[in-house]
Amino acid sequence: MELCTKGYKTLVLERGRMVEHGEYPTAHDDVWDLPFNDRVPQKEIAKHYEKQNRLSWWVNQANKHWINKDDEYPYEEDERFDWIRGHHVGGRSLMWGRHCYRWSDLDFAANKEEGVAIDWPIRYADLASWYDQVETFVGISGQAEGLSHVPDGKFLKPFPLNCAEQHLREAVAKKFPGRVVTPGRVANLSEYDPAIHKGKRGQCMSRDRCWRGCPYGAYFSSQAATLPVAEETGNLTIRPNSIVSEIVYDPATKKATGVRIIDAETREHLEISARLIFCNASTVGTTAILLNSRSEAFPNGLGNGSGELGHNMMDHHYGMGASGVLPGFEDEYYSGRKPAGFYIPRFSNLDESTRRDDYLRGFSYQGSAQRIANAPSGVVGKALKDQVLQPGAWAISMTCFGELLPYHDNRMYLNFDKKDQYGIPLIRFDAKLRENEHTLREHGVQSAVEMLEAAGCVNISSYNAATAPGACIHEMGTARMGHDPATSVLNQWNQMHEVPNVFVTDGACMTSSGTQNPSITYMALTARAVSYAHQQIQDGNL
Amino acid sequence: MNRRQILRYTAWITGSAVSASLAGAVLGGCSEAPRGTAAVSSSSLAASTTDTPLLHYFSPDQFQQLGQLVDAILPRTDTPSATDVNVHVTMDSMLGQVMDANYQRQFKDNWLALWKYLGQQNFAGRDADQQAALLSELELNTDAALAKAQRGLVEVKQQTIVYYLVSETIAEEHLNYLPVPGKYEPCISVESVNNKAWAI
Numbered sequence: 091m092e093l094c095t096k097g098y099k100t101l102v103l104e105r106g107r108m109v110e111h112g113e114y115p116t117a118h119d120d121v122w123d124l125p126f127n128d129r130v131p132q133k134e135i136a137k138h139y140e141k142q143n144r145l146s147w148w149v150n151q152a153n154k155h156w157i158n159k160d161d162e163y164p165y166e167e168d169e170r171f172d173w174i175r176g177h178h179v180g181g182r183s184l185m186w187g188r189h190c191y192r193w194s195d196l197d198f199a200a201n202k203e204e205g206v207a208i209d210w211p212i213r214y215a216d217l218a219s220w221y222d223q224v225e226t227f228v229g230i231s232g233q234a235e236g237l238s239h240v241p242d243g244k245f246l247k248p249f250p251l252n253c254a255e256q257h258l259r260e261a262v263a264k265k266f267p268g269r270v271v272t273p274g275r276v277a278n279l280s281e282y283d284p285a286i287h288k289g290k291r292g293q294c295m296s297r298d299r300c301w302r303g304c305p306y307g308a309y310f311s312s313q314a315a316t317l318p319v320a321e322e323t324g325n326l327t328i329r330p331n332s333i334v335s336e337i338v339y340d341p342a343t344k345k346a347t348g349v350r351i352i353d354a355e356t357r358e359h360l361e362i363s364a365r366l367i368f369c370n371a372s373t374v375g376t377t378a379i380l381l382n383s384r385s386e387a388f389p390n391g392l393g394n395g396s397g398e399l400g401h402n403m404m405d406h407h408y409g410m411g412a413s414g415v416l417p418g419f420e421d422e423y424y425s426g427r428k429p430a431g432f433y434i435p436r437f438s439n440l441d442e443s444t445r446r447d448d449y450l451r452g453f454s455y456q457g458s459a460q461r462i463a464n465a466p467s468g469v470v471g472k473a474l475k476d477q478v479l480q481p482g483a484w485a486i487s488m489t490c491f492g493e494l495l496p497y498h499d500n501r502m503y504l505n506f507d508k509k510d511q512y513g514i515p516l517i518r519f520d521a522k523l524r525e526n527e528h529t530l531r532e533h534g535v536q537s538a539v540e541m542l543e544a545a546g547c548v549n550i551s552s553y554n555a556a557t558a559p560g561a562c563i564h565e566m567g568t569a570r571m572g573h574d575p576a577t578s579v580l581n582q583w584n585q586m587h588e589v590p591n592v593f594v595t596d597g598a599c600m601t602s603s604g605t606q607n608p609s610i611t612y613m614a615l616t617a618r619a620v621s622y623a624h625q626q627i628q629d630g631n632l
Numbered sequence: 633m634n635r636r637q638i639l640r641y642t643a644w645i646t647g648s649a650v651s652a653s654l655a656g657a658v659l660g661g662c663s664e665a666p667r668g669t670a671a672v673s674s675s676s677l678a679a680s681t682t683d684t685p686l687l688h689y690f691s692p693d694q695f696q697q698l699g700q701l702v703d704a705i706l707p708r709t710d711t712p713s714a715t716d717v718n719v720h721v722t723m724d725s726m727l728g729q730v731m732d733a734n735y736q737r738q739f740k741d742n743w744l745a746l747w748k749y750l751g752q753q754n755f756a757g758r759d760a761d762q763q764a765a766l767l768s769e770l771e772l773n774t775d776a777a778l779a780k781a782q783r784g785l786v787e788v789k790q791q792t793i794v795y796y797l798v799s800e801t802i803a804e805e806h807l808n809y810l811p812v813p814g815k816y817e818p819c820i821s822v823e824s825v826n827n828k829a830w831a832i
Contacts, residue, residue: 120811120832122800127722131729146732250818296816423822426813427832464829465793468772470705471764478706478793479806481822481829 091316092620093368094325101327101362102317103351105371106177108330109184111290111313114303116152124151137161144172145561152302156185164516166505171519172560173374179330181372182563183311184303188276188429189456190230191606192221196239196440201602204450207402207496208572210601211582214241220614228310228613229287231294231430232275240435240606246281248273249296249428254416254459254484258432258545265544268444269437269537274430274456277310277610289318298427309429331355335514336383337367337392337592345591346392352512366591366623366632370616373565373597374502378517380569380579380594381504393569393586399579400503402496402567403521404603409557410531411489412538414547416459419484423461431458434488434541436605438533449529450495454605455538457488486547490534493605495526496567500559521559531556564608566600584619591632595619685721688728689736694747695724700756702792704763711806714792717799723791739787746784803831 093100121128128151135143138159143149149157156176165173176185195214202209218241225244234242251259251273259271278300282293294308307314320326331354338361340347348363369376377400383392391399436452438444464482465474494500500521508516535554542550559565572578575587584599586592595616597608604611626632687695702714702723714720727739750756753766770778770785796802803809809831 118811120800120803121798122803126726126730127795127798129726129730132732133729249816252818256818296813297811421822423820423825424816424818425820425825426810426816427830428816428818461829463793463797465789468768470767470771470789471707471760472709473764475706475709475711478796479711479802479829480827 091320092617093366094320094323096620096624097323097325098366098624099325099327100320101329101364102179102320103332103334103349103362104177104179104181104328104330105333105354105375106179106181106330108328109178109180109303109313111307111311111318112305114184114305115155116302117299117305119152119302126151128152130154141165141172142174144170145557148174152299153185156301156303162511164510166508166516166518168518168520169522170558171502171521172558173517173519173565174560174563175372175374179328180312180317184313185301186609187607188278188300188309189433189607190225190228190232190243190275190277190610191433191435191454192241192243193217193604193606193611194239194241196436197602197604197606200451201496206450206602207498208570208574208577208601211571211573211578216582217611217614217618220618221610224610224613224617226286227288228277228315228610229279229282229291230275230610231273231278231280233273235270235272235435237270237435239440243275243610245275246279249276249278249280249430251432252424252459253419253422254486255432257416257419258459258486258541261545262434262541266437266541268440269434269541271432271434274433276430278429279308282308287315289315291315294429296426296428298429300429333512333514334371334379335359335512336379337369339383339385339387339392339589341385341387344387344589346589352514354512357512366593366627368593368595368616368619370594370596373568374517376594376596376598377502377568378504378514382515388588393579393588393592395588396575396577396579398498398570398577400568401498401501402570402601403500403502403519403559404494404496404564404566404600405559406491406562406564406603406605407494407523407527407531407557407559408489408491408562409555410492410535410538410553411455411457411487412535412542412550412552413485413487414542414550415462416484416486416545416547418546423481431456432488437537446533449526449533451493451526451530452605453490453492453530453534455488455490455534457486459484459486461485486542486545488538488541490531490538491562491605491607492527492530492534494523494559494603496570496602497521497524500567502568519560523556523559528556564597564603566597566603566608569594569598570601571599572601583622584615585622590626593619593623685724687724689724690727694743695720697747697750697756698723698788701750701767701788704755704760704767705789705792706796707760712801714796717796717801719792719795719799722795722799723788726791726795739784742780742784742787744784745780746788749778749781797829797831807831 130149139149141160142157198210198213201207231248232245233248262269262271278294290307292306300309333352334349336350338347346367351360381391434455436454438446438452461481462485464477464480502519504515505518506515535552539552569579571580580599581587584593584595699715699720702719706714808825808828
């Protein structure tokens with residue numbers, strides 16, 4: 091969209107099928123409309139979704155058409171890696187969790203201050219105005235809290251905390267000053283302004299079925315927002331079923347000349363030339379393309395003079411948290427199904443007073459409070475009939491998302507000996523959680539329990555089942571930004587140090603992982619990088 | 633199913649904690665339990681190929697008793713009973729086709745203990761009030777010898793309630809069904825919605 095609106099003829103290559111806005115087949119289905127109460131039978135899981143459903147909740151009848159079949163799109167592992175994805179126009183923008191939190195200098199300066207990996211080549215001041223711009227267009231509902239480490243953005247009104255969540259907020263603030271329970275900041279239009287929210291957008295209906303595709307265009311997706319705006323310029327061409335196998339490099343000009351693609355339907359091989367390439371195929375896809383773009387100048391992958399391409403793989407890790415029952419509030423209820431619960435920003439290792447000796451960085455939480463089914467123990471028969479249609483007790487749950495440090499040894503690479511059905515080398519993963527992550531998790535679980543206790547919850551249960559990298563679907567790193575071409579792939583403008591007309595602004599560019607959900611940062615980096623590229627073209631440098 | 637949805641149903645607590653598999657089965661909950669690779673032995677729970685409906689988990693005898701049991705848990709009153717909305721058919725299908733092998737094994741173990749106990753107590757021969765009293769007593773009992781039967785009952789009860797509440801008839805006609813809310817109101821009074829739960 092950014093390129094189109096600046097007047098550039100832009101070709102979007104998508105390896106999967108076309109999906110037009112509104113082509114969301116399950117958007118209006120209730121649980122009872124879907125086979126097996128929305129679940130997928132074990133046989134079908136075993137045949138098609140063994141890896142995609144490793145979390146056991148991800149693949150459902152309502153969303154399985156957005157998820158790749160493992161038997162069609164295999165990958166390899168040295169260590170378990172849950173690479174969860176779907177090939178279609180719009181990609182994960184249709185399926186994402188929509189939480190949007192700004193990064194801060196606590197995140198951008200962390201590597202440098204702690205001597206971890208390499209320094210980010212940017213700071214918050216470089217991104218702040220771009221956050222303003224993309225947040226305004228995207229539409230983020232949220233509540234300003236004045237926190238320096240998760241800065242306030244351009245917010246629409248929040249989806250407010252319900253009574254139990256508000257109680258949690260107050261109880262936690264009282265017992266643990268510095269811990270903030272705030273409405274989740276999500277890319278859902280709590281207020282719709284057609285003059286600002288361009289494309290095919292509309293007011294959020296509070297149905298909480300976002301991950302199926304929204305017929306109202308109420309959350310940000312490529313289909314509802316960026317692609318229609320790009321299309322209006324007349325500069326956009328979308329070519330679905332186009333698998334980019336590699337980027338073509340010309341050693342004479344020291345630039346990329348275009349890409350080679352395989353048409354997924356005809357199996358035809360084509361070469362398409364371009365003046366400027368934004369290689370954003372999602373973190374792993376991006377790096378796989380770059381690793382497969384080998385030439386005499388770059389025998390180990392395009393722009394990989396540093397040798398860092400494929401390394402420093404990150405994600406967030408979760409599978410930890412706590413839940414409990416909150417007594418009281420029997421007369422209180424809510425109406426509608428908001429698309430976000432609460433968020434608790436990171437509160438450890440912010441400053442000297444919150445410094446931990448046992449781990450670096452921190453974690454955040456997402457959670458919610460709801461009234462659960464009313465089925466008291468020991469009550470059956472007519473007595474149960476009287477109660478089961480009424481709302482039950484309040485339960486509060488929170489799940490913890492932890493930062494994963496950028497380890498050089500956590501990596502992905504290509505197995506050139508094994509090819510997929512299109513003749514492209516298979517991707518292989520070798521990444522795992524390490525000591526810092528496991529120590530951090532203990533504190534994350536313990537803190538969740540403490541906060542539920544502070545709220546007066548009973549029957550509190552906690553869990554800590556470490557997820558494999560990839561499972562949080564926040565893959566980051568593998569083509570990181572940095573000051574030095576010897577240790578990084580991209581410069582401070584997301585431009586390849588060694589191939590100036592190739593930019594990467596998806597998760598591959600990340601130099602550390604933060605605790606915040608990353609998408610809005612990718613969007614801010616993208617708008618900024620396009621603006622820079624445009625300036626470079628105007629100045630005759632590209 | 634999004635992550636928050638998971639959170640909602642990991643907190644399903646009905647006296648004793650609901651199994652993750654069950655929460656997952658109906659509502660897309662979060663089961664972190666490792667999936668077994670071996671298929672469950674179906675020797676004693678062989679699906680019948682001669683009866684209708686086609687059974688996927690229970691034997692015909694067991695299926696018949698399951699129907700009695702779920703109707704004892706949720707009998708017909710001015711609202712439908714459990715079997716009126718096919719809770720037993722759903723349970724058989726979900727257990728046989730959707731639940732993972734670990735859960736199938738665990739459920740079978742408890743179910744067989746429950747079946748045996750109910751047989752000893754002449755459950756089938758009792759009237760509705762006596763059946764309810766028997767089940768209530770079993771659910772609340774603390775005798776270690778009855779732990780498996782009790783767990784079996786809790787599992788059946790939880791599944792019965794879940795499948796009952798997400799059946800089309802109950803959800804649309806007997807709960808507050810609002811497919812397109814239009815807006816979110818964080819705090820309303822229970823009386824304002826007639827003290828009925830939301831269907832979805």
